[in-house]
Amino acid sequence: MIISIANQKGGVGKTTTTLNLGVALTKLNKKVLMIDMDPQASLTISLGIEPTELKQTIYNALIDETDIKNVILYSDLLYFIPSTIDLSAAELELVSEIGRESKLHDLLENIKDNFDYIIIDCPPSLGLLTVNALVASNAVIVPMSPEYLALRGFGLLQQTIAKVKKLNKSIELMGVLVTMFDGRTSHHKEILTELKNKYPVFESIIKKSVKFPDAVLAGQSIIDFDESFDGAEAYKNLAEEVISWHSKELV
Numbered sequence: 001m002i003i004s005i006a007n008q009k010g011g012v013g014k015t016t017t018t019l020n021l022g023v024a025l026t027k028l029n030k031k032v033l034m035i036d037m038d039p040q041a042s043l044t045i046s047l048g049i050e051p052t053e054l055k056q057t058i059y060n061a062l063i064d065e066t067d068i069k070n071v072i073l074y075s076d077l078l079y080f081i082p083s084t085i086d087l088s089a090a091e092l093e094l095v096s097e098i099g100r101e102s103k104l105h106d107l108l109e110n111i112k113d114n115f116d117y118i119i120i121d122c123p124p125s126l127g128l129l130t131v132n133a134l135v136a137s138n139a140v141i142v143p144m145s146p147e148y149l150a151l152r153g154f155g156l157l158q159q160t161i162a163k164v165k166k167l168n169k170s171i172e173l174m175g176v177l178v179t180m181f182d183g184r185t186s187h188h189k190e191i192l193t194e195l196k197n198k199y200p201v202f203e204s205i206i207k208k209s210v211k212f213p214d215a216v217l218a219g220q221s222i223i224d225f226d227e228s229f230d231g232a233e234a235y236k237n238l239a240e241e242v243i244s245w246h247s248k249e250l251v
Helices: 014-027 042-046 058-063 085-094 100-108 128-136 148-164 186-198 211-217 230-250
Strands: 002-005 032-036 073-075 078-081 117-121 139-144 172-178
Touching (some): 002 128, 085 128, 172 186
Parallel strands (some): 002 117, 002 139, 032 117
């Protein structure tokens, strides 16, 4: 199964979710490939890799037609495809190509059966890179901070998913993942209630905590950084929810 972690708003926990969901699924004995589709290379950096030292990335697979198998890296049971700032040029370079929205889909056709889950960390925009990720995916997880403006912006992502359905009929919204939640604020509680009334929302909720940036500084997932932390538990529970959703889809 291929899952895009998408939201055009930045700073909502897309990279954190990609990394920690990937690690949690791996610990449940699933074979996982993570793809960094963000030119900011946040996932690559979070995995402890210096982007400037990389010779081959997702950019080379998309633009130079490098065999995607040759850009997959491996560390601690995790498979991943890194990114660099070069990827920012890919949107311009893809514009003139035939089938530009399906480049990633076509690349993944050759390797998707080698993994239980492929998780794509999308950039904070609804441009061609995100569209490529959505066209390649079976499902979308939308990390969202419980704020009014984030809720309003979600409509744009829904419109994009609806348009992508013309190219990829199988894509579904798996759910909204509430991140950076502070249960002490009535505003957050109100937005959470409104989300649950309108959309599929995961039971797992990611609370706001300084431990997440601390884990990034340590080059670790939150699960490896502090497995007893409730944020680590939340991501492990999210992995269970993802597997459950996938199992129902297969029936």
